[in-house]
Amino acid sequence: MENFLLIKSKIKDKTLINKKRGHIANKSVELFVKKGYHQTTVREIAKASGMSMGALYDYISTKEDILFLVCDHIHSTVNNKLKSSFTGEKNSLQYLKDAIKEYYTIIDEIQDYMLLLYQETKSLNKNARKYIFNAELELTIIFENILKQCIREKTISLKNKDTTLVAHNIMVTGQMWAFRRWAISRDISLKIYIERQTEMIFKGII
Amino acid sequence: MENFLLIKSKIKDKTLINKKRGHIANKSVELFVKKGYHQTTVREIAKASGMSMGALYDYISTKEDILFLVCDHIHSTVNNKLKSSFTGEKNSLQYLKDAIKEYYTIIDEIQDYMLLLYQETKSLNKNARKYIFNAELELTIIFENILKQCIREKTISLKNKDTTLVAHNIMVTGQMWAFRRWAISRDISLKIYIERQTEMIFKGII
Amino acid sequence: MENFLLIKSKIKDKTLINKKRGHIANKSVELFVKKGYHQTTVREIAKASGMSMGALYDYISTKEDILFLVCDHIHSTVNNKLKSSFTGEKNSLQYLKDAIKEYYTIIDEIQDYMLLLYQETKSLNKNARKYIFNAELELTIIFENILKQCIREKTISLKNKDTTLVAHNIMVTGQMWAFRRWAISRDISLKIYIERQTEMIFKGII
Amino acid sequence: MENFLLIKSKIKDKTLINKKRGHIANKSVELFVKKGYHQTTVREIAKASGMSMGALYDYISTKEDILFLVCDHIHSTVNNKLKSSFTGEKNSLQYLKDAIKEYYTIIDEIQDYMLLLYQETKSLNKNARKYIFNAELELTIIFENILKQCIREKTISLKNKDTTLVAHNIMVTGQMWAFRRWAISRDISLKIYIERQTEMIFKGII
DNA sequence: TATGAATGAGACTTCATTCAT
DNA sequence: TATGAATGAAGTCTCATTCAT
Numbered sequence: 001m002e003n004f005l006l007i008k009s010k011i012k013d014k015t016l017i018n019k020k021r022g023h024i025a026n027k028s029v030e031l032f033v034k035k036g037y038h039q040t041t042v043r044e045i046a047k048a049s050g051m052s053m054g055a056l057y058d059y060i061s062t063k064e065d066i067l068f069l070v071c072d073h074i075h076s077t078v079n080n081k082l083k084s085s086f087t088g089e090k091n092s093l094q095y096l097k098d099a100i101k102e103y104y105t106i107i108d109e110i111q112d113y114m115l116l117l118y119q120e121t122k123s124l125n126k127n128a129r130k131y132i133f134n135a136e137l138e139l140t141i142i143f144e145n146i147l148k149q150c151i152r153e154k155t156i157s158l159k160n161k162d163t164t165l166v167a168h169n170i171m172v173t174g175q176m177w178a179f180r181r182w183a184i185s186r187d188i189s190l191k192i193y194i195e196r197q198t199e200m201i202f203k204g205i206i
Numbered sequence: 207m208e209n210f211l212l213i214k215s216k217i218k219d220k221t222l223i224n225k226k227r228g229h230i231a232n233k234s235v236e237l238f239v240k241k242g243y244h245q246t247t248v249r250e251i252a253k254a255s256g257m258s259m260g261a262l263y264d265y266i267s268t269k270e271d272i273l274f275l276v277c278d279h280i281h282s283t284v285n286n287k288l289k290s291s292f293t294g295e296k297n298s299l300q301y302l303k304d305a306i307k308e309y310y311t312i313i314d315e316i317q318d319y320m321l322l323l324y325q326e327t328k329s330l331n332k333n334a335r336k337y338i339f340n341a342e343l344e345l346t347i348i349f350e351n352i353l354k355q356c357i358r359e360k361t362i363s364l365k366n367k368d369t370t371l372v373a374h375n376i377m378v379t380g381q382m383w384a385f386r387r388w389a390i391s392r393d394i395s396l397k398i399y400i401e402r403q404t405e406m407i408f409k410g411i412i
Numbered sequence: 413m414e415n416f417l418l419i420k421s422k423i424k425d426k427t428l429i430n431k432k433r434g435h436i437a438n439k440s441v442e443l444f445v446k447k448g449y450h451q452t453t454v455r456e457i458a459k460a461s462g463m464s465m466g467a468l469y470d471y472i473s474t475k476e477d478i479l480f481l482v483c484d485h486i487h488s489t490v491n492n493k494l495k496s497s498f499t500g501e502k503n504s505l506q507y508l509k510d511a512i513k514e515y516y517t518i519i520d521e522i523q524d525y526m527l528l529l530y531q532e533t534k535s536l537n538k539n540a541r542k543y544i545f546n547a548e549l550e551l552t553i554i555f556e557n558i559l560k561q562c563i564r565e566k567t568i569s570l571k572n573k574d575t576t577l578v579a580h581n582i583m584v585t586g587q588m589w590a591f592r593r594w595a596i597s598r599d600i601s602l603k604i605y606i607e608r609q610t611e612m613i614f615k616g617i618i
Numbered sequence: 619m620e621n622f623l624l625i626k627s628k629i630k631d632k633t634l635i636n637k638k639r640g641h642i643a644n645k646s647v648e649l650f651v652k653k654g655y656h657q658t659t660v661r662e663i664a665k666a667s668g669m670s671m672g673a674l675y676d677y678i679s680t681k682e683d684i685l686f687l688v689c690d691h692i693h694s695t696v697n698n699k700l701k702s703s704f705t706g707e708k709n710s711l712q713y714l715k716d717a718i719k720e721y722y723t724i725i726d727e728i729q730d731y732m733l734l735l736y737q738e739t740k741s742l743n744k745n746a747r748k749y750i751f752n753a754e755l756e757l758t759i760i761f762e763n764i765l766k767q768c769i770r771e772k773t774i775s776l777k778n779k780d781t782t783l784v785a786h787n788i789m790v791t792g793q794m795w796a797f798r799r800w801a802i803s804r805d806i807s808l809k810i811y812i813e814r815q816t817e818m819i820f821k822g823i824i
Numbered sequence: 825t826a827t828g829a830a831t832g833a834g835a836c837t838t839c840a841t842t843c844a845t
Numbered sequence: 846t847a848t849g850a851a852t853g854a855a856g857t858c859t860c861a862t863t864c865a866t
Contacts, residue, residue: 179324216850535656659855
């Protein structure tokens with residue numbers, strides 16, 4: 001977590017800061033998911049974190065900072081989960097397929113967090129928003145790179161300039177599982193969803 | 207707009223209610239787009255609407271009602287625009303293609319509204335949310351019906367049970383133009399975006 | 413009802429005024445009993461009276477006027493009921509006994525109104541309050557006069573100067589049935605209550 | 619004051635809560651007496667208490683809570699004053715006589731508070747009202763117990779089952795001094811009032 | 825460092841009263 | 846006379862942030 005640049009703290013010990021901020025993010029994310037960012041009061045956050053108001057404000061300086069912490073936290077979670085799943089040697093096509101499956105599965109696991117992330121980012125200030133967008137972009141680039149590898153290995157037929165779009169498509173189709181659950185999950189399981197979507201994505205690029 | 211069931215009013219004249227509520231929605235949507243729902247005060251809305259606080263509250267009973275009005279307004283706009291574009295005789299495949307183009311163009315025109323719609327719906331109460339979800343579903347069903355017509359005319363190869371998923375995909379890919387503008391529109395114009403996405407969707411179903 | 417002096421009206425026809433004001437008082441008293449004067453809105457009163465806001469304000473000029481109308485209405489009711497019960501020839505002691513019984517019975521019948529009367533009078537302006545106090549005094553004087561008649565007929569042993577106090581005692585003991593119902597009526601019926609209290613009053617003055 | 623169960627506070631220090639609530643009650647009671655509960659604004663209360671709006675609301679959560687605080691305060695005052703007056707050894711009849719005198723004197727001292735108490739209790743919610751009624755009942759029981767003691771000592775001739783009623787009579791006759799001052803105190807001093815009323819009460823039970 | 829009481833501007837909402845029709 | 850939409854001041858309550866201890 002490189003949020004030192006964006007959030008000021010009265011505390012000197014950077015290890016402590018990291019530890020406490022992680023703690024705050026963990027406790028806050030649950031509250032935000034349950035009640036939404038605006039409906040959650042700083043008092044509630046302090047209580048849930050087992051800290052006093054003063055102590056809390058020693059590690060952040062604005063309520064918005066907590067939202068940033070939370071968004072960052074969610075993105076890190078996804079990022080780490082996804083990256084740590086990339087093991088073993090395989091051909092690039094299988095790699096892509098597995099990455100999609102993994103990403104969609106992660107989204108399913110933390111769908112509430114995903115909703116939170118995409119609905120509340122707008123409440124962040126410009127800089128923080130940029131930071132979060134960047135994290136989102138990094139994730140996209142992971143897929144883009146796999147696609148480029150596929151192109152190099154000629155396992156798909158796609159122009160290099162279109163990889164960005166396809167990568168975004170993959171991500172959005174994944175997030176759709178969280179956003180449109182109310183409509184989709186009535187008819188279809190995650191397993192089938194992944195199969196169908198993967199199939200269609202592949203048809204589009206092969 | 208049949209929001210009489212969900213929003214109470216102190217005014218008796220239903221025509222007047224409709225007129226004023228439309229006016230309020232029109233003025234509020236701009237404020238919400240600019241500052242967000244929570245950051246916009248009722249006083250600002252009253253002022254922008256050229257009404258007194260009291261008059262405003264004669265037509266609604268909660269600030270949340272205004273959000274509902276706005277969400278409803280946006281959906282109606284999209285719905286009407288889309289439906290009014292369906293003219294002329296054409297084969298179902300062309301029909302689908304045109305519908306996609308039309309929908310994506312509408313999204314481009316009112317992208318700010320789209321963002322608002324999908325980020326603030328969560329602030330509505332359960333009933334209002336259901337209502338809005340339903341409007342979203344209606345839109346999806348339009349695409350689903352076109353797809354089913356294509357299947358009947360055998361212009362695409364898709365199983366009937368997969369039409370829902372593809373319809374959602376079409377919608378999400380369209381909304382993506384609003385949500386991921388910051389990443390996509392740097393490299394690509396709306397025209398190209400529509401072409402590429404249509405191509406990929408069609409590859410997936412033919 | 414001589415409230416013309418205290419409440420202004422835009423209407424000329426005095427018969428109409430009387431009729432409508434009676435109507436308003438009748439409808440309002442129920443609302444006031446149920447919700448209290450302050451919690452009842454003029455809108456509710458207008459609706460319950462089947463009048464428009466404007467029409468209502470043609471017959472009164474302040475919300476307080478309605479409260480006055482109501483208080484007056486209650487007092488009149490008690491007064492008329494009590495006075496109309498005074499029939500037949502009897503000795504003064506029996507007269508007193510009957511009057512007490514009658515008064516207490518009236519209080520039992522309209523106990524909610526009694527509570528209203530004594531709790532909301534304070535919200536009236538000085539003049540209106542005086543008027544209501546006067547009506548209360550008139551009622552007291554009825555008892556005082558009976559007591560004086562008893563003294564003249566030597567059926568009780570009481571000094572003339574103490575009649576006022578005893579008259580007040582009689583009234584307060586009656587009102588107590590309304591005010592302390594929550595404590596008293598658990599153990600005792602109205603019939604017994606009247607018996608016991610009458611007995612004690614008589615012991616005090618004979 | 620054990621009002622912790624009925625009024626929530628954001629403050630942790632219970633001693634502080636008690637102190638401040640006492641302070642708030644003291645300042646509010648004057649305002650309520652002067653202007654009435656409904657006519658007094660929370661802002662005025664805060665100002666009179668020398669607290670900020672926020673601070674005030676840290677110790678209560680509703681304006682109604684302040685009314686409860688005040689009613690409780692008044693009752694406690696009466697209760698404590700009365701109880702602390704019970705000293706010395708005397709026969710039960712004298713005891714009763716002194717208690718009446720003391721109670722009536724207290725009422726005279728705080729007649730404005732008494733009026734407030736009985737006119738505004740209705741604005742409390744059910745639970746709070748019950749609590750206040752209970753305090754009133756406790757007071758009544760004090761007199762009831764004295765009466766029972768008299769019965770045991772055979773200094774009065776009263777059936778045990780009638781003690782409740784007489785106790786209520788004593789209290790109501792006392793409160794009458796506050797409620798009907800406008801009519802009574804013109805002719806009679808507190809001293810005389812106590813004498814006459816005591817005399818009549820005693821005649822009724824001996 | 826930590827605590828939590830205090831601040832105070834400002835949010836939403838109500839409602840007695842008026843007045844154009 | 847009657848209607849009911851409009852006014853706008855004022856009410857209660859919240860809550861991010863600070864600061865004395």
